[in-house]
Amino acid sequence: MRRHFPGTIIKKTYQSGRARNRVRRRHAKRMRRTKKDLQVTQNTFSELGLAEPIQRALHAKNYVNPTPIQAKAIPELLAGKDVLGIAQTGTGKTAAFALPILNKLFRHEPNVRSRGPRALILAPTRELAIQIGDEIRAYGKNMHLRHAVIFGGVSQNPQVNTLARGIDILIATPGRLLDLMNQRHVKLGAIEFFVLDEADRMLDMGFVRDVRKIANAVPKKRQSLLFSATMPADIAKLSGELLSDPVRVEVSPQATPVERIDQQVHHVESNAKIPLLADILSDSSLSRVIVFTRTKHRANKVADQLERRGINADAIHGNKSQGARQRALKRFKDGDSRVLVATDIAARGIDVDGVSHVINFELPNMPDSYVHRIGRTARAGASGMAVSFCDNTERAYLRDIERLIGNRLTVIGEEPAYQPAEKSSKPNNGNGNRRRNSGGNPGGKPGNNPGRKRNRSRNRRKFSGKSEGGGQRRAA
């Protein structure tokens, strides 16, 4: 007999009401914009054979046509296949896994008699977990299935109580889930569906060991889904471990963020980066800017130096307290500070609309991080601009990035006039190994180059996006 629970979907996700509503409002706003961009297929949901209560819920949301990822993934999932989905936020990927899971939970008896959840969805951040919970609630509103969203940073007691009452679908961030598993508050022996959402972000945030531990606690006989925006080697490896003979479904959204972002690189000596940054930021059309550094120390230094030049900037990184980070983020969101200087890890939790520019003060040593960084702009269908500073020691990083994105960044200002002293590069023998020398200043002190000033103001115009074209290559 299929279990029925009193009431319908649990409404609590254990965040203070105001904080939760804020997340919801932000999400709703972003989604309103996303929907304008959302591509749908000519198929209809009714052709997919979803259960009637789900069809009604979709109808109530005015969703008639599935998006490409939904059209591809839903039939495979309904047929019981494991799925490896390559899709980004904004493609409708959540419904692509949520609808078939709801459908199967609704139609089929549980495999084992247990009050434990039958579906487990792992998400890297609390924001994403809440969003998934909201979608599950909306699509499952005509069904008697319970779900709960659990994440860290809040009291575990209400979560423990809900788990004890029995749920069907558990949406969790890995850290809190492991905590509760270790305390035996959650048992995963009844899991039939295991979803890893935004797997690449999960790995970037250092959750891979947690994910493996959780996966080991889930029954082997299950249907598994892994969704990721990118497919670097470590995700391919993880999917090999977690999925069994998966069907790969892939969509390229209308324009991937990378395509919507105007990407530029400025070859600059390391000690000329601050003056260049200040110069670029003096253009007020750069309305909301995230500046990335590789280290916490450098993030502090850059923020201090900008402040000294009269530009309001806050730094966020792992050494800052949660409170300091949230205050900095709030100032940034409220427009009180125009510039946020962040390290890669700290930036993972930044979910701010309307970031006009990302500036890579230092290039990341992992090319994937570049894609994540620049994805902070051009969110929800908007376009954006990413400017990277590349000094002599970072040329190898630039090459790796260009290889990953499959294109060259637009070079602004002077092309480097000399080959860098990279460990991996061959020594420059002067036999045509040089790039175009446009009057650069190899090895010279910043400021020694008379062309620098002129180039800076020309660059500023370009950064603000006002003088595009003119033979620039646009990165894809």
Ligand code: AMP
């Ligand atoms: P996601 O990529 O899952 O974050 O979804 C992006 C947004 O598109 C969410 O607000 C969904 O509710 C919405 N959405 C998902 N599928 C459809 C669809 N078939 N038709 C219209 N909107 C959709």
